[in-house]
Amino acid sequence: MHVTDLGHVVVLAGGLSHERDVSLRSGTRVAEELRSVGVDVEVRDADASFVAEALRTPPDVVLPLLHGEQGEDGSLRTVLDLLSVPYVGADPVASRTAFDKPIANGVAAAAGLAVPQSVVLPHAMFRDLGAQVLLDGLVSSLGLPLAVQPARGGSALGASIVHDAAELPSAMVGCFAYGQDAMVQRFVAGTEVAVAVVDTGGGPRALPPVEIVPDGGFYDYQARYTAGATEFFVPARLPAPVLDEVARVALTAHAALGLRDLSRSDMIVAPDGTVTWLEVNVAPGMTETSLVPLAVSGAGLDLGTLVVELLAQAQARGTGA
C-alpha cells in the first residue's frame, strides 16, 4: 500500500478537556511521524470550525488523539460517525464503556480479570449522607493505602494515593475538582506495567510490556510528562510466564470491551506474579514520554508505519454511521 492512497489524513488533537496540552503534544508527535513516511497530514483542533470544515472538505480518514472527555468518552467519535468520516480506534459505545473506569472494571472482572476492589461515589452522596461516616466506611472496607481518582479522565489528573485516613478528605477534594464521581480503590502494590494492543488486520496482538518506575514512586502528571523523571524498561523485567500473562490480560480486556485497532491497558504485577488490571485507554498518549511509542519501538516497529497501517485499515472499514 502507498501512503498516498490514504489521501488527506486529519489528526484530531487539542479539545477542551483538562488533557488538551497532552493531546496537542500527542498530535504533533504523530503528525511528524506520519509526514516522515510521506503522509499528507493535518493536525486539527476539535473546535467550532471543525464540523463546518469537515463538511466542506471531508478528511479521507481521521486519527482521533483527543484525550479525556469528548475524545475518549465516545462523543467525538459519534460526531465522526454522523459525518461519515472513517477513523482509527474504538466505536462510540466501546469508547464510552472503556472511558468510564467503574464500568470498564466491571466488564474486565466479568471477563475473568482481577481488578482492584473499589467504591464509586458522587460528591452529592458525601454531602447528603455526611462525609466523615462515608470516608470512615471507605477506609474500613477497603483498607489503606487507597488510590483515589476521578471515575473518568486520564493522565492521573486528580489522582492521588492516600496512606493515612487524615489525607483522604483532601484527596477527595482534589479528585472532585476533575469530575463529579470519585473512584476509590484499594491500592495495589507491585510493578506498574502498560501493554499496548494493536490490530492491523491479523487480529489483536500485544506489544512488549513497558515497565514504569517513577522516581517519586507515583506515576503522576509530573512523572508522566517530565523527561527523565521516570525510568522505563521494555520489555518489563518480569519472568517470561508473567510477560505472557500481562499480554493475555491486555488482549482479554481489549476483546471484552469491544475495542479495535489500538488500546493500552495499565496493570500492576504483584511480587507473586498476580496481575491486577487497572484501566484501558482508547486514545493512548503519543507524546515523547508516552508508553505506546516506547512499546512500538521496543517491538522493533516504526510508529509512523504502524499508524499508516491503522489508518489504511480504518479507511477500508469505512464509516460506522
Place this chain on the structure above:
Amino acid sequence: MSSPSPSGETPLSHRDQGRSLRHGSRLDSYVDAYAERTLGMTASQIRSLFAVASRPEVVSLAGGMPTIASLPLDVIGDRIAELVRSDGQAALQYGSGQGDPRLREQITDVMRTVGIAGHPDDVVVTVGSQQALDLVTRIFIDPGDAVLVEAPSYVGALSTFRSYQASIHHVQMDDEGLVPQALREALAALAAAGTRPKFLYTIPSYQNPAGVSQPLARRREILEIARAAELLVVEDDPYGLLGFSGEPPRALRADSDDGVIYLGSFSKTFAPGLRVGWALAPHAVREKLVLAAEASVLCPPAFTQMVVSRYLDTTDWMGQVKVFRELYRERRDAMLQALTAHFPPGSHWTRPDGGFYVWLTLPEGLDSQAMLPRAVTARVAYVPGTAFYADGFGTRSMRLSYCYPTPERIDEGIRRLAGVVEAEIDLVATFGTGHLAGRTGLGLPAPDLT
C-alpha cells in the same frame, strides 16, 4: 526510522528483537548532567490547564496580555516599512551591547514622567525588563544569597531568583503595598540569622499581582529603611504610567540616585512583542550589567529598539498611553462591578487604581489551585495565588486580570467563576478541607501568565 512494519501473520512477541530498553531508559540521555538549578523545571498539571485557557470558549482572567488591538497598527506598519527602507542597514545589523544611544536618550525622557532625572549613559536597554531582572540577579546573586520580595510578588521575578538559586524571603503587604514595619522586621530577622539580603525587589506602582500602590510617604519610609540598612532596592515599574487617576506615581528611583536600580518596559505602554525594556543603574552597576548583557545576548535587537525609537519620535505615544488608561479603567470597573454583583459573601478583593490586576482572597478553607480544574471545566481561568509565593502560601488567593477581555467577557467570566466558588464552598463544607499538601507554586512562568 526504517524498521519492519508489522505483518498481519507474524505474532508480535515481547521476545521479538526490537530496540530493547532492558537496561531502562529515562528518555533523556542527559538526566544526570543537568545543573542543580533545573531541579524545579518539571511538567506541571496546573500549568497544563492553561493550554485550555487559550481557547476562545474560555474567558481567561489569567494572562497579563496588554490589549494591543487599540494600537494604530496601520501607522506602526508604515513606520516599520519606512525604517527598513531608510535605515535597514543599521536596523538589521548588530548594535551596541548597552543599547541604541538615541533610544537611551528617549528612555530618560520617558522616565521623567515618573520623576526620574537619569542620564542616558546609565541606561542599559534589555530584551524586555525581564532580561534586566535576569542580569541584575546574575551580577548580585550567588546560590543561597537572600533576596527580599513582596508577598505576593511577580511570578517571573520569583522564577528568575529561583533559577539563580536565591533564598527568597517574602515581606508582608497591605492595601498600600509593602509594609515598612514588616521590612524592618524581615531585615532584623535575617540579621539575627547572620544574613544580609542582597536586595529588595519591589513593584511600588499597581503591583503585580496585588494591584496595590505605595503612597508617597510610604515610598519615602521604605527608601529610608533601605538607606539605613545599606539595602539595594530593585524597583520594577512596568505599570507606572497606567494609573487611572491623577499623575503617575513618583518612582522610588526619583529620590535615590545610588540606592535603586530602576527597571522599565515598553511592553505595557507600547507592545510586548518587541521585547524592549531597560535598567537604569548606578554607574558601577551599569558597567557590570552591560558586560553581563553582552555575555548573554551580545546586544539587544537593533531592529525592535529602532521601532520603539521611531514610535516615540513620530507618534503621540503619551496620547496612546491615555487611550490604554481609559480602556483598562473601563475594564477594571467592569471587573469590580461584576465581583460585587456575582460573588458570594466571604471573599474580598483589592481595588486597583491602575495596572492590570485584582487580587482576590477566597473564603476560609478554599484552595484556588485545587479549584482551577473545576474553573476550566466552567470555561473560566485565573492564576492561583500560590504562583506568586516562593513558599507555598497564597492558597486562598488568586490573580484576576482585566487587561485583555472585553467588559462583557469580564462580566461573563466573573459570573462563571462565582458559580465555581459556590460549588467549591459546598465541596469544602462537605469534606472540611480544601488544602492539598506539598504546594510548590507553578514553577516557571509562561509568557502569557506574566
